[in-house]
Amino acid sequence: MAKQLHIFVENKPGRLKTITESLQKIGINIRAFAIQDRGDYGLMKLIVSDPRQAHLSLADMGCACALKDVLAVSIPDRPGNLHRLLGALADGGINIIDAHGFVLQPNKQGICVIEIENLAQTNAEQVVRKAGFDVLDDDQLNNL
Amino acid sequence: MEIRYWNKEIETADREKLRQIQLQRLKSIIASALKTPFYSRRLPSVGIHSPDDIKSLDDLRKIPFTTKDDLRQNYPKGLLSVDTSEVVRIHTSSGTTGVPTVIYLSAKDLDAATDIMARSIYATGTDKTDILQNMMSYGLFTGGLCMHYGAERVGLMVIPAAGGNTKRQIQLMKDFRTTVLHITPSYLLHVHSKLAEYSVAVSDLALKKAFVGAEPHSENTRRKIEDLFDIDAYNSYGLSEMNGPGVAFECVYKTDLHLWEDAYIVEIINPKTGELVPDGKEGEVILTNLIRHAMPLMRYRTRDLAFLHKESCPCKRTHRRLSRILGRTDDMLIINGVNIFPSQIEEVIMKIPEVGTNYQICVEKQGALDRLIVKVELYSKIFMGEAKQIDNLKAKIADELKASITLKPAVELHEPGVLPVFEGKAVRVVDSRPKL
Numbered sequence: 001m002a003k004q005l006h007i008f009v010e011n012k013p014g015r016l017k018t019i020t021e022s023l024q025k026i027g028i029n030i031r032a033f034a035i036q037d038r039g040d041y042g043l044m045k046l047i048v049s050d051p052r053q054a055h056l057s058l059a060d061m062g063c064a065c066a067l068k069d070v071l072a073v074s075i076p077d078r079p080g081n082l083h084r085l086l087g088a089l090a091d092g093g094i095n096i097i098d099a100h101g102f103v104l105q106p107n108k109q110g111i112c113v114i115e116i117e118n119l120a121q122t123n124a125e126q127v128v129r130k131a132g133f134d135v136l137d138d139d140q141l142n143n144l
Numbered sequence: 145m146e147i148r149y150w151n152k153e154i155e156t157a158d159r160e161k162l163r164q165i166q167l168q169r170l171k172s173i174i175a176s177a178l179k180t181p182f183y184s185r186r187l188p189s190v191g192i193h194s195p196d197d198i199k200s201l202d203d204l205r206k207i208p209f210t211t212k213d214d215l216r217q218n219y220p221k222g223l224l225s226v227d228t229s230e231v232v233r234i235h236t237s238s239g240t241t242g243v244p245t246v247i248y249l250s251a252k253d254l255d256a257a258t259d260i261m262a263r264s265i266y267a268t269g270t271d272k273t274d275i276l277q278n279m280m281s282y283g284l285f286t287g288g289l290c291m292h293y294g295a296e297r298v299g300l301m302v303i304p305a306a307g308g309n310t311k312r313q314i315q316l317m318k319d320f321r322t323t324v325l326h327i328t329p330s331y332l333l334h335v336h337s338k339l340a341e342y343s344v345a346v347s348d349l350a351l352k353k354a355f356v357g358a359e360p361h362s363e364n365t366r367r368k369i370e371d372l373f374d375i376d377a378y379n380s381y382g383l384s385e386m387n388g389p390g391v392a393f394e395c396v397y398k399t400d401l402h403l404w405e406d407a408y409i410v411e412i413i414n415p416k417t418g419e420l421v422p423d424g425k426e427g428e429v430i431l432t433n434l435i436r437h438a439m440p441l442m443r444y445r446t447r448d449l450a451f452l453h454k455e456s457c458p459c460k461r462t463h464r465r466l467s468r469i470l471g472r473t474d475d476m477l478i479i480n481g482v483n484i485f486p487s488q489i490e491e492v493i494m495k496i497p498e499v500g501t502n503y504q505i506c507v508e509k510q511g512a513l514d515r516l517i518v519k520v521e522l523y524s525k526i527f528m529g530e531a532k533q534i535d536n537l538k539a540k541i542a543d544e545l546k547a548s549i550t551l552k553p554a555v556e557l558h559e560p561g562v563l564p565v566f567e568g569k570a571v572r573v574v575d576s577r578p579k580l
Contacts, residue, residue, distance in 0.1 A: 008559060040556055064559060
């Protein structure tokens, strides 16, 4: 399963920078990121070249962070495909907590990173594959 | 100015007569105290075995001080002198840690306390034609119920509105032509800030007076209240350990608070040495309750700082006047009239495994009201990566704090290691409210 690094950050100037700074120091490449705003704090969500190494390094600094299993779906970059993916998940009764996406190759491939409620207890991966999408594993996502 | 007395003989008794009453009542309290587990150990240790060992009021000083810690350690029944079948009411207040302090009142005690409360109300020129909206919280806190009973005894129409719900409060004031409020000064100022929102003008109301208490305030705050509402505001002083409000109250001259010396013996001491200080000098207020037998309490260290006036009052009452409360000798915080010890907050936080041991307590003004913010650090190892976990944790901390301190703080979760680390306890509290 693909891993996303979640980091608890206060909503204050300079907090995000300390995270990116420490990842830069150990040569971690950030492939994609999103920030979930929760008022006085936020969650920074990173797709990185080496999630385990990044996690260990931030945890050593005393950061509150965690690796989360996410569904990383490869989607052809064409109109209507996100709608099709969401439709399949909705039909399967699968609830999305948060998601972000990015285009990898314009007009060819995009990636959608989805946090699913109780992922381990769902058949989300099968549902997505059945709908005709590729699901990326940890290595595939990290080595995009 | 018209001066009215609830009990003229007592209120204007000469000092010698007052001292006689105090001595006689003190002996009687000693008799009750000797029936309690706590004082039956403590009094003989200083040579007091019976009321006859008290020959003069000076003998009071043989009795060691009783502290909040004594009350806590002897919770719940160590200071009870009678069987609970003789008790008709209890009240509690916050202790310095999770253990509250409790007071017990017999029917006779309650009657005496109510009479003192009635005397206080009447001294402000309030009478049975008045309508009191009691905006202090009811329940375990003495401020609501004790005022309520005193006002009923004077014959006022009482609206037991309790605290909160400003819109309804203003509606009640309008509909029932409320003439007197019992309220904390900060809440009264907040009410004023809300009048326009509900399209109510001060002139739409029938307010004449306010009894303001439960939190320290300055003469400037009183004037501001009086100007904004065009009323007279009377300062009141009390603490639950001494039966609540009405220990001392202002008369129509509003020049500080007559402390009812037939009901309480007041001493002002140097809090460091325990030595008495002369009238006019600031010190810690020490009170001996002369009217409560079910739970005697003698030489109680209130931790409140104040002084006694030397001069007499034009109202001819002989009971000395206590100044406004000038501060505390401990770290107790008074937040919207609720007494809170930082140690209570600490105790709750330390029991929650998901947060670190470093914390900060911030108190600030938001409009006229106080706002309590408890800042804690997330314990990094428990974080599972979900916002829901953080939000649930914040709600859990707020709920557990509310269960302990009775008001719900705003909880801020911080990253591990960002809150300042302090050696001492006091600096964990940042009180940015303007000084009195």
